[in-house]
Amino acid sequence: MKKYASILGLLVILASCSVSKNASKDVKHELRDNGTFLITEISTDKTYGLSPKNPVEVGGVDKNVGPLNERRYLNALAGPNGETVSYYRAGSCCAIPSEKAIFGDKVLLDNYRVTWEGSKDTVSIYINMYDSGKLQIPVGFTAKK
Numbered sequence: 157m158k159k160y161a162s163i164l165g166l167l168v169i170l171a172s173c174s175v176s177k178n179a180s181k182d183v184k185h186e187l188r189d190n191g192t193f194l195i196t197e198i199s200t201d202k203t204y205g206l207s208p209k210n211p212v213e214v215g216g217v218d219k220n221v222g223p224l225n226e227r228r229y230l231n232a233l234a235g236p237n238g239e240t241v242s243y244y245r246a247g248s249c250c251a252i253p254s255e256k257a258i259f260g261d262k263v264l265l266d267n268y269r270v271t272w273e274g275s276k277d278t279v280s281i282y283i284n285m286y287d288s289g290k291l292q293i294p295v296g297f298t299a300k301k
Contacts, residue, residue, distance in 0.1 A: 215288025222285030235272030
């Protein structure tokens with residue numbers, strides 16, 4: 157009987173940990189307008205959004221607005237001197253762990269290629285539409301005015 161009580165206690169602890177982990181991935185994002193997030197902080201982490209190991213977490217897939225949230229994020233960005241950016245979805249890649257995975261325990265990121273007038277190349281931005289975290293502007297970009 158003590159064995160079952162110990163197992164039950166362990167399950168309760170594990171369940172409470174997973175709930176708190178999910179809660180940290182449910183950040184509410186402010187909108188500038190229906191098509192654009194309001195983002196003011198530039199990341200100091202040079203990998204933020206620019207590496208699949210540190211993707212932008214826009215969330216929304218659970219409310220059927222995942223792709224819209226990806227565009228809202230990209231619409232909030234400007235080039236290094238305020239230039240209007242253009243972007244296209246290059247595809248999905250990079251399976252990462254997520255408690256919000258629909259099948260299994262991993263989700264795929266979306267890779268967007270972003271450029272602006274005068275840019276010598278495009279920049280890959282990796283976006284997670286399953287988890288929702290604090291939104292920042294990647295190094296090398298500014299906020300749309």
